[in-house]
Amino acid sequence: MNASPVIQVRNALYPVSEAQKQGMFEPGPPGPIVMVNLLKFRDRAVYADGRPSDLTGREAYALYGASVGQMITAYGGRVLFVGDVTWLAIGEVDRLWDEVALAQYPDRAALTAMSTSAEWRAISVHRAAGLEGQLNIETVMPAWLLAAQRA
Secondary structure, three states, X not given: OOOOOOOOOOOEOOXXXXXXXXXXXXXXXXXXXXXXXXXXXXXXXXXXXXXOOOOEHHHHHHHHHHHXXXXXXXXXXXXXXXXXXXXOOOOOOOOOOOEEEEEEEOXXXXXXXXXXXXXXXXXXHHHHHHEEEEEEEEEOOOHHHHHHHHO
């Protein structure tokens, strides 16, 4: 049996490379995108401005989540799913993510416009306080599935 290649994972709060930063402003694939968010919460919320907080990371992130859900809709998207991670059925990781969220946007430009807005920056303090890190993965529906849905 062949050993599977090792995949290195680095949770982060913001893009970690210049390519990721620049990519946000490129057109991206045509049509809707679905962002897969793998979220890892802090045990306790930690606010960058040093404010005291009795919130857990999950509770702080929930403050962000309630507001960003409305913003996603305002930018033409929708929240498709949010759920707690309960079990890893295939594969192996050192630590599981705590939550998965799927959000659909009309295109990458809508996501970028939202996540660079003053309104988003104002609520993102709760995101940063609550998250230890995340993976944020852009996906599109494959052509074969689009064709099957149209048939």
